[in-house]
Amino acid sequence: MQGQKPVVTVGLSNVPITGEAGLTCMPDTIIDEVNLEEIDSLLLPGCMDIIMNEDKLINFIKKVATNECIIASISSSPILLAKAGVLKGKKYTVGLTKECMIQSEVFEMANFSEELVVRDGNIITARGRGFIRFGKYLGEALNLTFDENWYKERT
Amino acid sequence: MQGQKPVVTVGLSNVPITGEAGLTCMPDTIIDEVNLEEIDSLLLPGCMDIIMNEDKLINFIKKVATNECIIASISSSPILLAKAGVLKGKKYTVGLTKECMIQSEVFEMANFSEELVVRDGNIITARGRGFIRFGKYLGEALNLTFDENWYKERT
Numbered sequence: 001m002q003g004q005k006p007v008v009t010v011g012l013s014n015v016p017i018t019g020e021a022g023l024t025c026m027p028d029t030i031i032d033e034v035n036l037e038e039i040d041s042l043l044l045p046g047c048m049d050i051i052m053n054e055d056k057l058i059n060f061i062k063k064v065a066t067n068e069c070i071i072a073s074i075s076s077s078p079i080l081l082a083k084a085g086v087l088k089g090k091k092y093t094v095g096l097t098k099e100c101m102i103q104s105e106v107f108e109m110a111n112f113s114e115e116l117v118v119r120d121g122n123i124i125t126a127r128g129r130g131f132i133r134f135g136k137y138l139g140e141a142l143n144l145t146f147d148e149n150w151y152k153e154r155t
Numbered sequence: 156m157q158g159q160k161p162v163v164t165v166g167l168s169n170v171p172i173t174g175e176a177g178l179t180c181m182p183d184t185i186i187d188e189v190n191l192e193e194i195d196s197l198l199l200p201g202c203m204d205i206i207m208n209e210d211k212l213i214n215f216i217k218k219v220a221t222n223e224c225i226i227a228s229i230s231s232s233p234i235l236l237a238k239a240g241v242l243k244g245k246k247y248t249v250g251l252t253k254e255c256m257i258q259s260e261v262f263e264m265a266n267f268s269e270e271l272v273v274r275d276g277n278i279i280t281a282r283g284r285g286f287i288r289f290g291k292y293l294g295e296a297l298n299l300t301f302d303e304n305w306y307k308e309r310t
Contacts (some may be wrong), residue, residue, distance in 0.1 A: 007177035022162035026171050026179040
């Protein structure tokens, strides 16, 4: 990885997780064992099946948020930030339909942005299509050194 | 995944594999157990540590190539195709320096292309930076249905 940033992948449990593209991943650790003193950021990938009632995950996000971490969340996953109260008063975006957002009753609709990627303070949110700019914003927020032109195709 | 294409990940053995970005993946199966009748394509991801003498992998690529499969290979991995003789007489690209290519003594330098992504018949090769167009070419070669605009950021 260009940024040379150590990454720890975290699961709710230590069973392998298969993503929507069919890749099965093993988390490096589980949520109960993360030492909050050792992390400066949290990245939430997108998910097709939105985890609806994972109190453990929501509580983890709350704890991370009080620690001045950078939180980056893409696709449907900003719904987890909304549930954790992390989006209160923040400009954000999310890869969900307006209907889904309203039905969930967790979003402040007035602060929703149509931008593909939004940074408001420590919080970076994106719709799925913004995946490259999302990475760029996260790299910048973490002061990583990387060549952003690498990610831009010449046509 | 948009294209709804079933994917089987293949390892040389069934131990977890950690990529350069720190994600640890479990292969679905091992190279000895792939039924060539059940696959129509082979995708070789990039790798930083080029596997130099994996006869088993080279032989597997040779077998796949005789089966009229689509073979898609990105970053440094086209060196495996060259070793398997699959690039003979084909236009191709690869994410290696010219010096590396010449030292390896397996590439036909005259057929190298400066394009980011090249398709010649059943063979698609790309440099790492071409990852989006690489996916598009592979999806097209497999006649998958997908919205290529999803992968293009509006700026």
